[in-house]
Each structure stands twice: as C-alpha cells, then as structure tokens.
Amino acid sequence: NAGVTQTPKFQVLKTGQSMTLQCAQDMNHEYMSWYRQDPGMGLRLIHYSVGAGITDQGEVPNGYNVSRSTTEDFPLRLLSAAPSQTSVYFCASSYSDRGTYEQYFGPGTRLTVT
Amino acid sequence: RKEVEQDPGPFNVPEGATVAFNCTYSNSASQSFFWYRQDCRKEPKLLMSVYSSGNEDGRFTAQLNRASQYISLLIRDSKLSDSATYLCVVPPYNQGGKLIFGQGTELSVKP
Numbered sequence A: 001n002a003g004v005t006q007t008p009k010f011q012v013l014k015t016g017q018s019m020t021l022q023c024a025q026d027m028n029h030e031y032m033s034w035y036r037q038d039p040g041m042g043l044r045l046i047h048y049s050v051g052a053g054i055t056d057q058g059e060v061p062n063g064y065n066v067s068r069s070t071t072e073d074f075p076l077r078l079l080s081a082a083p084s085q086t087s088v089y090f091c092a093s094s095y096s097d098r099g100t101y102e103q104y105f106g107p108g109t110r111l112t113v114t
Numbered sequence B: 001r002k003e004v005e006q007d008p009g010p011f012n013v014p015e016g017a018t019v020a021f022n023c024t025y026s027n028s029a030s031q032s033f034f035w036y037r038q039d040c041r042k043e044p045k046l047l048m049s050v051y052s053s054g055n056e057d058g059r060f061t062a063q064l065n066r067a068s069q070y071i072s073l074l075i076r077d078s079k080l081s082d083s084a085t086y087l088c089v090v091p092p093y094n095q096g097g098k099l100i101f102g103q104g105t106e107l108s109v110k111p
Helices: none
Strands: A004-007 A010-013 A019-025 A031-037 A043-051 A054-057 A064-066 A076-078 A087-097 A100-105 A109-113 B004-006 B011-014 B019-025 B033-038 B045-050 B054-057 B060-065 B070-075 B084-090 B105-110
Touching (some): A004 A087, A019 A087, B011 B019, B019 B084, B033 B070, B045 B054, B045 B060
Parallel strands (some): A010 A109, B011 B105
Antiparallel strands (some): A019 A076, A031 A043, A031 A087, A043 A054, A087 A100, A087 A109, B004 B019, B033 B084, B060 B070, B084 B105
C-alpha cells in the first residue's frame, strides 16, 4: 500500500512550457485534491474531485487543468507555465466517514518556473 | 474575515513548556476539524481530529468551541521534536475533498 504518490519530485520549467504533475493513490479514496503552498501562505486548493469523472475548481484554479478518468489518478496540467506558478504542489486523497474527511498527502512536487 | 485564521506565530518556547495555538473559522456549519503537522515543507500529516468538544492524545489536547467558532491545540511538556508548523484545517460541511487550511503557526522548541 503506497498511499499517495506524486511524480516528479522536482521540476524546472521555462516560462510558456506545459507539463503534467502526476498523482496516484491506491487506497480507493473517492476524493482527491491538488494544493499549492507558497511561503507564508499555507496550502491553497487548486482543484478537487469527488469521484471519477467529476472535478471542480478550488481557490486558485487559473492556469491549471485537471481530469479524473479513474479513481486512482488525478493529474494536474500546467497549460503555459509562469514564474508565479513556482511553488510546492501537494496532492491529497480522502474518504468520507459519516461526513468527515481526513486527507492523506503525497510527498509533493517542487516546481520552479524560470 | 478569512475562512480559517490561526495565531500568526512564530512561537519560541523552551523545552518542557506548555504552548497553545488558536484557530478561528467562519463556517458555522462545519462539523469536523483537524490539526496537521508539517515539517520543513514536507507533506502535512494528520496530528489530531476533533469531532465533538475535544480530543486528547498524550501531550496534545485539541478543544472545540462551537459557540465562538474556534479550535485550540495545547501541547504540554514541549519536546525539541515538536518544532514544526501546525496547520488548522476545516472542511466545509459535506464538501468532500475541499479542505480549508489556515496559514499555519510555526513552533520552535529550544533546549
């Protein structure tokens, strides 16, 4: 049971390049989310999914796309990288237990856009 | 008012001290609350869950005050290993996967 895995761990992009951050979970969790964390700002929700085929925007969705074709995978696509997207990205998954949701996080992807 | 606000910190305390952090939330419908611990920009890890009035786990006690809409985390007999950032997390009611994080409170425990 690997939990939540993310690849790559580190990435450097040039402005305008696109890429996909991968996230997978093997716990059969229905909910998955993407967050970014910037210094002094805590974690901010980018996109989330309540099940395969269903996604919704979070607090800071601009410049990012997601899809959820399977329960296990929730990739995050950067369409045209900008220096403002330099951040640490965390993927998380969770399940519902009587209306409560405990999230499990992946190790993060550290992205630098030059 | 932000949805979740925490004490700004940082807190610098000596070993053995008792320290408390506060977190206020704006959504009165929220039913569950979490404290996560984060070390050096690694992934956050669940420290405690709070579903009713409070929860206790060893040296850590979390209390919930629904009337005033705040959650507190008390750490007794602080250890050097408690140095970390503590994140208050409040899920909006019945919105699975959508957690709202506070900005975090940094704790540094000194010898």
